[in-house]
Amino acid sequence: MAQTVTQHDFLNVDALLSEEERAIGATVRDYVQRELAPRVAEWYEAGTIPADIVPGLGKLGVLGMHLEGYGCAGTSATAYGVACRELEAIDSGLRSLVSVQGSLAMFALHRWGTEEHRKEWLPRMAAGEAIxxxxxxxxxxxxxxxxxxxxxxxxxxxxxxxxxxxxxxxxxxxxxxxxxxxxxxxxxxxxxxxxxxxxxxxxxxxxxxxxxxxxxxxxxxxxxxxxxxAFPEVRGLKGPLSCLNEARYGILWGAVGAGRACLEEALAYTMEREQFGKPLAAFQLTQRKLADMTIAVNNAALVALRLGQLKDAGEITPTQVSYGKLANVRAALDVARTARGMLGGAGITLDHTVMRHMSNLETVSTYEGTEEMHTLSIGNALTGIPAFR
Incomplete structure (x- = not known):
């Protein structure tokens, strides 16, 4: 059973993806593990991310990948979500770079800009030649x-x-x-x-x-x-809020990756680390934590997949995206905090990923709509009473 968890997917959720979506996930995972994961702790400690990684992400095809034409891959929304999951399994900063490029800046040009904007900027942005x-x-x-x-x-x-x-x-x-x-x-x-x-x-x-x-x-x-x-048609907050909704969708998938990474590291660490003559994983309290974390990560994966299906069918609502962002980031943050404790003192160092993920998710919980605003969005949908305006 531990092997199944280490292989990312306790409920075999990925079996519900298309063959193309699974292939995209595997390609992105292999690339980020090979090219970016070995350097990310160094970037985190230095407080930066180098621009020279962007052309590589362009060649990978993840920049604006869910948009049609202008050099963009035109994948399904679910495939884009899977890519976000694999990026954030390494670090939220990587997924954030891709989200801002594709779901905010590029989506804004694609949806609201002029044809001249699209022709001038989107091919270069998709290739990672412009940020x-x-x-x-x-x-x-x-x-x-x-x-x-x-x-x-x-x-x-x-x-x-x-x-x-x-x-x-x-x-x-x-x-x-x-x-x-x-x-x-x-x-x-x-x-x-x-x-x-x-x-x-x-x-x-x-x-x-x-x-x-x-x-x-x-x-x-x-x-x-x-x-x-100037963008020719859109007036009011409809324009920027439509872009934020795109970015939030990527976030709710990315949180699954962050939570999964913390679960995997906690499992590996507690299987190897011995106290009182046996591995930490042999203790009942540790197994309870691992079980709870597995349930949280897999429930989040199911939420992400269902919202991907709705988005691909053109049926998703902004409130449903709020549901996913709120629920999945909350779950990932709880998993990261638990994993940090399971690693003890080692968990606070950059030799491990859990505290980096935990700290990142504090920001992810705030940006693209705070937890409070998403909660009130759901409350408004349920009651018809807006509590924030």
């Missing part, structure tokens, strides 16, 4: 994005943007920023090349979580853009 970021959150506008202060005003045939965005993944690496700003017509999106005069990005340091990732503040000081930079 994108997504500017929505501000220092005073997190769960309430409608209170953003970043503004865009017309000046002749141009737009002039002023303001700042906070907690922006890939911010200092990006070649293109998708920026959302208030206008006289409502909130609008803009494709902002990061070499535009007046645009700057400043890396946020001293993070205690999601350290194998680049996080930045974006500052826009009289950034002048042509009218063609």
């Amino acid at each position: 994108g970021c997504f500017g929505l959150t501000e220092s005073d506008a997190g769960s309430d994005p409608g209170s953003m202060r970043t503004s865009a005003r017309r000046d002749g045939s141009d737009w002039v943007l002023n303001g700042s965005k906070m907690w922006i993944t890939n911010g200092t690496l990006a070649d293109l920023a998708v920026v959302w700003a208030r206008t006289d017509e409502g909130v609008r999106g803009f494709a902002v090349p990061t070499d535009t005069p007046g645009f700057s990005a400043h890396e946020i340091h001293r993070k205690l979580s999601l350290r194998a990732s680049v996080t930045a503040e974006l500052v826009l000081e009289d950034v002048r853009l042509p009218d063609a930079a």
Whole structure:
């Protein structure tokens, strides 16, 4: 039975995937284990992630993989989820880089941008030759994005943007920023090349979580853009929230990978580590923890798969995505905390993965909608009473 758990899938959930989806999962797993896993603890300790890994992810085909055309692979949503699972099994920062590139920046261009935006940027972003970021959150506008202060005003045939965005993944690496700003017509999106005069990005340091990732503040000081930079149709928060929903979907799969990695390490460690003349895994309390962790990880895998099926059928709702993000990140965080304790003092070092995952999941629980907001989203769906507005 222990061998089955080590092989990722106690309930054989992956048997419900298509052959192509299983093959994609195996390909991504092999690549990240070989090329990225050996370096991720070093990146985490240094508080960064190198941009030179992005072309390799492009060749792997995971950047914008669920989008159609423009150099994107056009896979199923479930296949994209499986890829996110394998990325986050290594580190949340890797999945975050891919999510921001594909589900935020690229999806925004694909869904809301102009044909010129798509032709100019998407092939290069899919190949990993250009990096994108997504500017929505501000220092005073997190769960309430409608209170953003970043503004865009017309000046002749141009737009002039002023303001700042906070907690922006890939911010200092990006070649293109998708920026959302208030206008006289409502909130609008803009494709902002990061070499535009007046645009700057400043890396946020001293993070205690999601350290194998680049996080930045974006500052826009009289950034002048042509009218063609604006997304033509979408007005209001519908645009950015649709992008966030895409990213949350990837997160709910990624959490399965993080939880699975912690379970696997806890199992391997307790099978080898001896106390009182026998392995830790021989003790009843340890086996209870392993059983509970296995149930949590496999239940999360079932939630992810069901939501993937709904998304591929075009039937998923934002509230169902909230359910998945809330439930799966909560489960993964509980598993990571338990695993950290099972490794004892060894669990606090970067020689093992569990505390790195545990710390990362604290951030994952907060971004793309806090636990509180997803809880209230579900409550609103059940009662018809919005408790947050």
